Amino acid sequence: MEKRFILPAIISIVIFILAIVLTFVIAPGEGDAVPILPGNAKSDFVLVVIIPYAAVILALFYSPIIAILLARFHKVIRLKKYDYFVTPIEKKLSGPRIVLRSFYPGLLAINIAIYITLYKRFNGLFADANSVNTIPVVIEYIAVLIGIPIACLIIIPIWILQSSGLMCNRNIERYRGPVTPDIESVGSFYSKIMKGYVGISTVTTYSLILYNEFLKNSDASVYMLVFVDPFVIMLIFVVISLLLEIYLQAINKFVFRKLEKLGIKTLPQVITIGPKQ
Numbered sequence: 001m002e003k004r005f006i007l008p009a010i011i012s013i014v015i016f017i018l019a020i021v022l023t024f025v026i027a028p029g030e031g032d033a034v035p036i037l038p039g040n041a042k043s044d045f046v047l048v049v050i051i052p053y054a055a056v057i058l059a060l061f062y063s064p065i066i067a068i069l070l071a072r073f074h075k076v077i078r079l080k081k082y083d084y085f086v087t088p089i090e091k092k093l094s095g096p097r098i099v100l101r102s103f104y105p106g107l108l109a110i111n112i113a114i115y116i117t118l119y120k121r122f123n124g125l126f127a128d129a130n131s132v133n134t135i136p137v138v139i140e141y142i143a144v145l146i147g148i149p150i151a152c153l154i155i156i157p158i159w160i161l162q163s164s165g166l167m168c169n170r171n172i173e174r175y176r177g178p179v180t181p182d183i184e185s186v187g188s189f190y191s192k193i194m195k196g197y198v199g200i201s202t203v204t205t206y207s208l209i210l211y212n213e214f215l216k217n218s219d220a221s222v223y224m225l226v227f228v229d230p231f232v233i234m235l236i237f238v239v240i241s242l243l244l245e246i247y248l249q250a251i252n253k254f255v256f257r258k259l260e261k262l263g264i265k266t267l268p269q270v271i272t273i274g275p276k277q
Contacts, residue, residue: 004092008095008238012235032044034145036145037145048141052144055149057243059152059156060247066156081174084166084259084262085264085265098241099241104195105156105237107203108154109143110230111197113139114205114209140233155194160251162188166255167186170183206230
């Protein structure tokens, strides 16, 4: 194992053990913690652990296909006036970077859960009668069961595009009027859109929800939940972030084969910008 994989691997194992402990030691055996899931509270907590991990592992298989679809869509957005190519990425993600990038899809999962929770219509499906009015609790359940699978569907393909080195540059000859040169990363194009959506808005909205919750709730266990769970949700993505780096070469081979069918040259190129000779 490469040294850069050690930290993400340790964090992934610790988070998984923590989830197991919370399930089999702390979780009650009676009642129905998550009404939408079958069985009693104990089985509900088991599924709450299994579903997000299953989602991130499945993402390793379907995300390369979605990445190709995003590349196709990018060509449509750019009106097919850009030329596509692959540039080699020499530097590898460090261990801390593999961990830190997991916060981004984690925030998206929480953001999705916030909007569903504030709609209120489905809250009773994700929390029992005692917790349904505790908004942070509902947010955490929805983030785990719905937010994480959706975030995987969106973010992991973007990571794959960024790791592939897929770039594009404006073909000036295809424009009738004068235009300036433009070069961009296809993966970064989508990443900037998503970061602008989930960044400040998620933190601000969740902070306001916590503030209102603290004003009406004095239960110390709720305080621990609303502070710890968001970080646990984010760190669940460390597993897939690590696996993507481990299997990056194989994933890129698959992506490049599909890109070649789209007429995109996948032979790595070095692009330089300098004065015209």
